[in-house]
Amino acid sequence: MLIRPCPDLRENDVTDHALYVDRRRFLAGAAAVGTVLGAGRGLRAATSDDTPTPFEAVTTYNNYYEFGTAKEDPAVTAPGRLKTAPWSVAVDGECAKPGTIGLEDLIKPHKVEDRIYRLRCVEGWSMVIPWRGVQLSEVLKRFEPTSKAKYVEFTTLADREQMPGLRVPVLDWPYVEGLRLDEAVNPLTLLATGLYGKDLLPQNGAPLRLVVPWKYGFKSIKSIVRIRFTESQPLNSWQKYNRREYGFYSNVNPDVDHPRWSQANERRIGEFRRRPTLMFNGYGDQVAAMYAGMDLKANF
Amino acid sequence: MRWLKPAVFALSLLPLVWLGWQAAFGSLGVNPVETLNRTLGDWALRFLLLALAVTPVRQWTHWAPLARLRRMMGLFAFFYVCLHLASYVGVDLFFDWAALWKDVVKRTYITLGMGCFVLLLPLALTSTDGMIRRLGGRAWRKLHKLVFPAAILGVAHFWLMVKADIREPVVYALVLAVLLGWRMRTFVRAPQRA
Numbered sequence: 495m496l497i498r499p500c501p502d503l504r505e506n507d508v509t510d511h512a513l514y515v516d517r518r519r520f521l522a523g524a525a526a527v528g529t530v531l532g533a534g535r536g537l538r539a540a541t542s543d544d545t546p547t548p549f550e551a552v553t554t555y556n557n558y559y560e561f562g563t564a565k566e567d568p569a570v571t572a573p574g575r576l577k578t579a580p581w582s583v584a585v586d587g588e589c590a591k592p593g594t595i596g597l598e599d600l601i602k603p604h605k606v607e608d609r610i611y612r613l614r615c616v617e618g619w620s621m622v623i624p625w626r627g628v629q630l631s632e633v634l635k636r637f638e639p640t641s642k643a644k645y646v647e648f649t650t651l652a653d654r655e656q657m658p659g660l661r662v663p664v665l666d667w668p669y670v671e672g673l674r675l676d677e678a679v680n681p682l683t684l685l686a687t688g689l690y691g692k693d694l695l696p697q698n699g700a701p702l703r704l705v706v707p708w709k710y711g712f713k714s715i716k717s718i719v720r721i722r723f724t725e726s727q728p729l730n731s732w733q734k735y736n737r738r739e740y741g742f743y744s745n746v747n748p749d750v751d752h753p754r755w756s757q758a759n760e761r762r763i764g765e766f767r768r769r770p771t772l773m774f775n776g777y778g779d780q781v782a783a784m785y786a787g788m789d790l791k792a793n794f
Numbered sequence: 795m796r797w798l799k800p801a802v803f804a805l806s807l808l809p810l811v812w813l814g815w816q817a818a819f820g821s822l823g824v825n826p827v828e829t830l831n832r833t834l835g836d837w838a839l840r841f842l843l844l845a846l847a848v849t850p851v852r853q854w855t856h857w858a859p860l861a862r863l864r865r866m867m868g869l870f871a872f873f874y875v876c877l878h879l880a881s882y883v884g885v886d887l888f889f890d891w892a893a894l895w896k897d898v899v900k901r902t903y904i905t906l907g908m909g910c911f912v913l914l915l916p917l918a919l920t921s922t923d924g925m926i927r928r929l930g931g932r933a934w935r936k937l938h939k940l941v942f943p944a945a946i947l948g949v950a951h952f953w954l955m956v957k958a959d960i961r962e963p964v965v966y967a968l969v970l971a972v973l974l975g976w977r978m979r980t981f982v983r984a985p986q987r988a
Contacts, residue, residue, distance in 0.1 A: 555824035563959035761838050767888055
């Protein structure tokens with residue numbers, strides 16, 4: 495059975511080319527209008543509801559702690575340091591066909607798609623990003639997960655030579671994330687290799703990253719080197735760091751606040767006024783059924 | 795030393811001028827609201843620590859003219875605190891008073907930051923020569939001891955705001971600890987001299 499995904503953002507939602515080419519002026523204008531005049535209304539009117547965030551912003555405002563904890567760090571330190579080829583991914587755990595597979599062999603058999611998703615960071619900002627990638631469910635199928643496989647664990651590269659951020663023990667490296675198997679094979683879940691029609695840049699998690707649009711951004715793990723099928727729930731890095739503040743599910747939920755800040759609204763990058771955050775980041779139609787009967791306040 | 799106060803005054807305005815310049819030319823980065831708010835907060839904290847550093851540095855260097863800068867540094871700290879608060883309420887929250895109240899009550903780091911502002915407010919209001927005279931030196935000095943808890947609240951506000959990488963707030967906390975420690979030292983010594 496193949497369920498076609500119906501992402502609610504399509505190719506024709508991509509930024510108008512003229513606006514895209516003019517993005518520096520757009521950003522400059524946005525900043526000037528927003529901070530000097532405080533006149534957000536005009537700006538709001540100028541951007542349609544889910545206009546993709548300018549390429550410049552997507553590739554210079556990143557959380558990738560392996561390359562530094564400031565948003566501007568990864569775009570400066572990752573290019574030239576992160577060696578993305580050759581790249582291979584080790585697949586193991588509860589599956590019939592484990593093995594280490596080269597990036598190209600991992601992706602080649604599958605249909606590469608462009609999908610535009612909203613990205614909501616746990617910190618309270620958001621973007622709209624035109625990703626390129628393959629549906630994770632198709633990839634996972636090939637390794638024939640066994641009946642014991644209940645979860646999928648992903649691991650980011652952790653190489654001190656390439657990643658200066660590893661010298662700082664902010665998180666317990668390597669970065670680990672996990673999904674329940676049904677979340678992993680949900681048609682929305684994407685294994686991304688590019689954005690804006692180009693290969694991923696190092697700061698965006700090249701050459702291979704996860705995109706789980708209904709969860710906070712930190713679930714969408716970058717630069718994946720290992721995929722493991724497990725029977726028990728993986729302990730993801732942020733939960734390990736502080737289990738009171740970060741859970742396993744981390745579904746975007748305006749009703750469940752981070753202990754230290756509200757999740758009710760968000761600042762869309764490029765916009766001045768905050769906008770309300772949507773349940774499951776607006777993907778409830780495609781994902782809410784997976785959590786039927788679950789207490790989302792307890793399972794945050 | 796007639797140049798000292800005007801020179802320091804001009805220098806102290808530079809962060810604001812620089813921010814205004816960046817805002818005008820759209821170079822506040824991808825998230826200008828965040829950059830504006832954080833930068834103003836950084837400078838508020840820096841000036842607060844500078845104000846607290848004036849006396850120890852004066853005693854240490856025996857350079858008396860420094861004493862004349864203490865009030866200015868304190869008022870610049872309050873000035874940047876006000877701008878930081880204004881950018882949070884006016885730009886970040888866009889005057890959503892309900893959201894502000896919820897933040898103040900629910901979010902510890904906002905409660906602490908607000909506490910810092912509330913403690914600094916009477917100090918700024920009583921900073922004039924006239925107010926010092928009216929209050930009398932003793933009462934005035936007692937009241938202005940509030941700067942110490944205010945600084946602790948300010949650093950704690952920053953510390954609790956940070957997501958994971960606490961290196962920066964730790965630096966502020968260490969500087970504050972040294973400045974407070976210096977005073978503890980003279981405070982402990984004083985009775986022996988008496």
